[in-house]
Amino acid sequence: MPIYTRYYIPDSMVFITCVTHRRLPVFENPQNIDLFWSTLAVVRKYYPFNMLAYVILPDHFHWLIQLPPDQPNFSHLIHSFKRNFTLNYKKDRQISEPVKIWQNRFWDHVIRDEEDLHQHLDYIHWNPVKHALVDMPTKWQHSSVGEWVARGLYDGEITLKTIPKITIYTDYE
Numbered sequence: 001m002p003i004y005t006r007y008y009i010p011d012s013m014v015f016i017t018c019v020t021h022r023r024l025p026v027f028e029n030p031q032n033i034d035l036f037w038s039t040l041a042v043v044r045k046y047y048p049f050n051m052l053a054y055v056i057l058p059d060h061f062h063w064l065i066q067l068p069p070d071q072p073n074f075s076h077l078i079h080s081f082k083r084n085f086t087l088n089y090k091k092d093r094q095i096s097e098p099v100k101i102w103q104n105r106f107w108d109h110v111i112r113d114e115e116d117l118h119q120h121l122d123y124i125h126w127n128p129v130k131h132a133l134v135d136m137p138t139k140w141q142h143s144s145v146g147e148w149v150a151r152g153l154y155d156g157e158i159t160l161k162t163i164p165k166i167t168i169y170t171d172y173e
């Protein structure tokens with residue numbers, strides 16, 4: 001294993017990927033999508049952040065977040081979210097034995113510049129197409145694509161002709 005160091009840079013935007021344990025399709029169940037948001041709302045009170053973009057797929061999620069300058073440690077946020085999601089999942093289903101929902105680690109990438117930001121926004125919003133779940137980003141319900149279309153990022157219509165060539169993250173999702 002290489003030595004792995006995380007850098008916490010105040011005000012930086014960070015791209016995060018978390019994957020479910022054994023790629024179980026946890027988020028195929030709408031109940032778990034609700035749990036995702038209710039858990040996040042609580043965790044956010046302790047670890048405030050800005051959600052710039054997101055996508056929830058059946059077995060993983062991607063976030064593009066920005067943390068406040070005085071609390072730049074995103075690992076605390078991610079671990080708290082994963083832990084609390086599992087706790088809430090067990091509570092909802094009245095499970096007392098240990099349940100493993102998430103892979104232990106997560107992936108992060110600190111956004112370098114404007115171009116890198118755009119690449120990651122595209123990566124997030126095109127992800128359901130990449131994973132062959134829909135043929136257009138706007139057909140996927142669980143992403144921020146609608147908000148970004150409204151902001152004019154995609155100049156109105158998104159069609160398959162405009163699919164971006166994204167060469168990042170070939171080692172995982």
Ligand code: NI
Binds near residue numbers: 057062131173
């Ligand atoms: Ni993905």
